[in-house]
Amino acid sequence: MGNIFADRMSTVHKSFIREILKVTEDPEIISFAGGLPNPASFPVKAVSDAAIKVLKESGESALQYSTTEGHYPLRQYISERYAKKGVEVTPENIMIISGSQQGLDLIAKIMIDKGDKILVERPTYLAALQSFGMFQPEFRSVTLNEDGVDTAMLEKELNENRIKLFYSVPNFQNPTGITYSRQKREEVARIMQSHDTIFVEDNPYGEIRFMGEDQPSMKTYLKEKTILLGSFSKIVSPGMRLGWICAEKDIMDKLVTAKQASDLHTNYFTQRVVYQYLIDNDVESHIQMIRGLYKKQRDCMVSMIEKYFPGDVKITRPEGGMFIWATLPEGISSMELFDIAIKEKVAFVPGRAFFADGTGDNTMRLNYSSSSEDRIEEGVKRLGLSIERLLAN
Amino acid sequence: MGNIFADRMSTVHKSFIREILKVTEDPEIISFAGGLPNPASFPVKAVSDAAIKVLKESGESALQYSTTEGHYPLRQYISERYAKKGVEVTPENIMIISGSQQGLDLIAKIMIDKGDKILVERPTYLAALQSFGMFQPEFRSVTLNEDGVDTAMLEKELNENRIKLFYSVPNFQNPTGITYSRQKREEVARIMQSHDTIFVEDNPYGEIRFMGEDQPSMKTYLKEKTILLGSFSKIVSPGMRLGWICAEKDIMDKLVTAKQASDLHTNYFTQRVVYQYLIDNDVESHIQMIRGLYKKQRDCMVSMIEKYFPGDVKITRPEGGMFIWATLPEGISSMELFDIAIKEKVAFVPGRAFFADGTGDNTMRLNYSSSSEDRIEEGVKRLGLSIERLLAN
Structure with a gap:
């Protein structure tokens, strides 16, 4: 052949x-x-209890096809959790996806044409290079210092190139463990304000802060142009592949279309089980x-x-x-x-x-x-x- | 913006x-x-029993990250089921995916460059048009008659164009309910033998034959160039989004790379639950x-x-x-x-x-x-x- x-x-x-x-x-x-x-x-035990309860109380609906956006109460739970952290979004801004990794694929699908320039941290999450790489962008990178990205370099990149998106893991980054300081976040926001570039904030580890103080999400500074990715992998189970993507309506509309073409919707049974787990247990x-x-x-x-x-x-x-x-x-x-x-x-x-x-x-x-x-x-x-x-x- | x-x-x-x-x-x-x-x-009840058993006996592993290809015993189960139907494949030819719908996305990802010609039945499965459409192929179509595709038209299309793949639902097609006759399958195989075109056989309904006789898979005729898609949606649960893709090694290698970039792997908890269900129950x-x-x-x-x-x-x-x-x-x-x-x-x-x-x-x-x-x-x-x-x- x-x-x-x-x-x-x-x-x-x-x-x-x-x-x-x-x-x-x-x-x-x-x-x-x-x-x-x-x-x-x-x-394990609490997930088992949740599974039993979901199947007993609404087995037929939990095993049936469902909506592309995901289980509404779960989306609501996530948006309320964001609200507590100062991120003002509605359940309509949230779609449940097959692990936050899938969010990278969906973002690439709706945004990247071959040759488009995108910006990543240096170093960056390896699997993001793979997901984005499938859509053949030109990768550009900005150095990551101890307190976050090098802002002079970021500004230069944005001024000299038409950058579609900047992919960042601002909390306890994989691979470096580095977290953006509050000052750095504010500087990044100021720089990005005057550009069309989308800020993709991947935050799989955000909940696992064991020292220091929580820092505000970039979406609190750049509401319209930030896409958030979140995950249950580090707080419930990674094997269940359950994450979410949070974006403003115009972007979400396209993401829903892309999600539908990718796999119709995320495992609904698991969405129901995890939601049940969340409301029946002391998650904090x-x-x-x-x-x-x-x-x-x-x-x-x-x-x-x-x-x-x-x-x-x-x-x-x-x-x-x-x-x-x-x-x-x-x-x-x-x-x-x-x-x-x-x-x-x-x-x-x-x-x-x-x-x-x-x-x-x-x-x-x-x-x-x-x-x-x-x-x-x-x-x-x-x-x-x-x-x-x-x-x- | x-x-x-x-x-x-x-x-x-x-x-x-x-x-x-x-x-x-x-x-x-x-x-x-x-x-x-x-x-x-x-x-519902049997799935609940399976979930309890999996979480009790191996909860920590069932909730952990797993391999991109999927749960090996489940892949083995699927390959053995194929063997009974005359399709000779090994577990290595099978990858578990998030519903067979995802298979369309993965196939498109590894095969379709913008403008590539692909062939579909007329009419065809709507969501295939969406999945493939994301990768901007030129769709060409061949009429579907009562006993399968119009083979004169198929031959003409293949002779006159470089067609990357032919997408077909040979059993109880969505939307028409039409099934390819045995004679039609043989004719299609004869025609395709001399072309590089890949035959994508989507078979979500194959098990739900309630009259007439099972017909052989196109893979029994075109082993090297057939990609099979299968699903647990119609025999266990669609909400669980569990399907599989079956292909020869050279194609499978690329599919695994694409799957990894898409969502790392399919929900492992659900793979374990469905496998447990399959071995503990009289599925037939x-x-x-x-x-x-x-x-x-x-x-x-x-x-x-x-x-x-x-x-x-x-x-x-x-x-x-x-x-x-x-x-x-x-x-x-x-x-x-x-x-x-x-x-x-x-x-x-x-x-x-x-x-x-x-x-x-x-x-x-x-x-x-x-x-x-x-x-x-x-x-x-x-x-x-x-x-x-x-x-x-």
Whole structure:
């Protein structure tokens, strides 16, 4: 057969992380490579109770086709939760989607023509590069500093290019764990005010803040031009693939059309179960429990890094989320480190995958949410040893 | 703001059916417009038992992230079921997706560049036009006769154009209820053998055959170039959005990449629940029950049409599935009929929506699976009256 595939498939590759995860299936390897929530945080029994109740009380409707926008009471629940955080939206501004990841696909579908310029952080969420990449934009990137994006660079990009959207994870970013300061948010808003560019605020980890203060959503500054993405993956269950997208009406109309063409609607049974779970349980104390869990794991990893890593390796100290970002001395390759580390039975994700421009060779992502404190200590120790070995060469 | 949307959004519109369904929300209207399975066919109690069991025995893993390809035992179950029907595939040829509808999106993603020619039946499944339409192909169509596609026309299209794919619903098609005869399948296979065109066999209704004999899948003739789509929507639950795509390795590799970029993976909790349901229950007798249910409803609608419709309205007599297709005398518009019928409190879908080329003005789709026999009798009577009124003008 000739080449039957679309042009876009020649530039998109399977996830690099996915390939790495295969290497780390060996149970002897301590893996900081994945991005899995701690399963101890899953409310298994409460979800089971919710499922029983939904099927008993309205089984036939819960198993039937439903609307593209999603279960109305669930959309209402989400909008009320936003209101408490100062984000004024109605249930009509919210659509339930198959994980917030699907939001990236839908946004790309309605906004990106081949060659359109879009802006991402440097580094950025890998799967966003994949989702957006399917629609063949030109990726441009702005450096992420410790308190958020480099605003001078952002302003220059916006002034010199017609940028369709700026994709950002302002809270506990994957991969870096970095959070935008309030001042940075205000600066970004001021700069974006005078441009048509859409701000895509992806916020899967926002609820998992275990220190510091909540910062306002960019939608409180840029109401009309912000699209929010949210997720139940980190507070209920990632396997259920339940997230939402929040946008103003003109954008939402297009998103609904795209969602319908993608998969008609999100799993309705699961929407009903999660809604039932949310109203029948004390969600705030559940989230509080997860925060405690992750804080312990994060604190453990930070202190072990301080103990076992050479002093010239820099790390971020996240106030929430699931990841720490490490930067090796200039010229040292984390890909080379990966090979050494695997022999020492410890794994991580080399940072290069997270850079749209192919840089970042001396960086790495470490996940702490899916390892016990014992394993974190032992793993960081092995990794420190591997770094020293590489530096000695 | 300027136009922030992608080019593709200017040609895609919200589903026409969706707009019609809004009109029919009035409970006094007897609606043959929808395409809902009969909820009496949903195994509510058994699904509840399966959910309890899954969460009790492996809750933490069922709620965790999972693989893009889907739950392996479920893929195995599907491949073994195919084997019984003479389709030789392995679990590796199968990926679990968010309803077979998502398969259309994924196929379009990996195969369609703007302007590529693709072939559909005339009429065809409306949502396929939407899914494929997002990727801006040139739609071409071949007439569907009573025993399947017009093969002379198919051959001509394939000879004169480079056609990327031919999309077909060979069993109890939506909207017509038409099934390809065995002879027709063989002819289609012979013609397609010498072309690079991919055959996309969408088979959501295949299990719901209530009369006549099963016909072989096109994959038994065109193994390398057939992509199969299957669904649990009509045998377990549509609300759970669980389907699968079956393809050879080279195509599957690309589909997995596209799926990953779309939503990482399909709801894993639901995959586990449905698998548990399938192995713990007598699925064959459940399907037998659904067949009995739909046959009664279909028989009722056919006999009521024979009783109440003017003799010059032609209808299909499906051997399975959920739809009957009616053709009014030439020059009579089913859109005009719709306006009259709504006043008589009965609804259907005007056929024009199902034609890629904008023809089909005198046709209409009638769904029987979601109305009781009483409502079918009363609705067909009202519709017959409406037709007579229109013909009298």
